[in-house]
Amino acid sequence: MKHSAQGAAGTGTAAGRVRADAAAEAVRIPLQPGVADVARDRVRGAGEPDGAARGEHTHSEPPAPGPSVSGASAPRPRALVQRSSVRGQILDALRAALVTGELRPGEVYSAPVLGERFGVSATPVREAMQQLALEGAVEVVPNRGFRVVERGDRELAELAEVRAxxxxxxxxxxxRTVPAERWAELRPLAEATVRAASxxxxxxxxxxxxxxxRAVLALTGNEQLVRIAGDVHRRAQWPPAGSPSVRGRADLVADAHEHTALLDALIAGDPDVVRALVGEHFRGAP
Structure with missing residues (x-):
């Protein structure tokens, strides 16, 4: 795990800070942000130093993640959000960009440039990037920004083994312990994975x-297990350097159908089939 520290210049006058807070409160970003749903409404007069003042280069870097080619062209409904939720929505969008490879391994991205692309100030982007640094997805490059960590096949294989x-x-x-009706309650989530894979x-x-x-592991009632397993799962989904994604559509669909097959076996109470399917599912992890 890499810890990060981002240098910053002065925060400006008190009046400038008031204007910054007011502008950040009014930023409009999508209700369900993702790679294809980035903020478009630029924050005006935020009063925050630009990238040069913060020691971050804002030129000669790869394009910030933008709308996915698979996204719909029509804009989605937007809603005003409070400043406290901006960071979380930006974090979700950046995580999605990591999975698709739009934030490319080995490339350096500055918070001001990403902020311009998302239509927000650099502050929530920097906070989100610092969280990604704690998760091991990016690393701090002093006076430049954040570099997306390059990971190889061996690291992904190790993560898959840990998940298993x-x-x-x-x-x-x-x-052996959960009744069939509880497993049946997870059917909508399993079917959602099939639609998502498609x-x-x-x-x-x-x-x-x-x-x-996460829903399956939550049946244990062990919150620490859910948290740790979820962190490993997320890390396993980041693609290796030089690859747009870990797996193609066909592999995603096959993986999703394993979810529904597992539920069928669990509801039927067939331990031999469950054991075989669990082994197969985690051999193909993530």
Whole structure:
């Protein structure tokens, strides 16, 4: 885990800070942000130093993540959000951009440039990037911004192994203790992963996949297990350097159908089939 610290210049006058807070409160960003749903309404008069003043270069860097080619052209409804929620929505959008490869491994991105692309000030972008640094997705480059970490096939294989060690035994234990009606309640989440996989969007599937696995692990009542397994799962979904995504649409669909097959076996109470499907599912992780 890498800890980050971002240098900054002065924060300006008190009046400038008041204007910055007011502008940030009024920023409009999508209700359901993602790679295809970035903020468009520029924040005017925010009173925050630009990238040069903060020691961040704002030129000669790759384009910030923009609308996905798979997204709809019509704009989605927008709603005013409070300043406290801007960081979270930007974080969600950046996580999606990591999964799709729009934030490219090895490239450096500055908070001011990303802020311009999302239509917000640099502050919530910088805060979101610092969270990603804590998660190991990016690393701080002094006076420049944040570099997306390059990961190879070996690291992804290690993460898949860790996921299998954590989750597979839990699934098998739950198969012996959870009644069929509880498993049936997870059917909508499993079917959601199939629809998400059919869309062909890695970010859409990644979110649905995590939601299904999180719901299964939540049956244990162990919050720490859910949190740790979720963190490993998210890391396993980041693509390796030089690849737009870990798997193509066909692989995503096959993985999603394993969810529904597992539920069928769990509801039927067939331990041999459950054991075989769990082994197969986690061999193909993430």
């Amino acid at each position: 060690l954590i989750e597979a035994p839990v699934w098998l234990r739950l198969a 869309s062909g969007c890695p970010a859409t599937y990644a979110e649905a996949d995590r939601a299904f696995h």
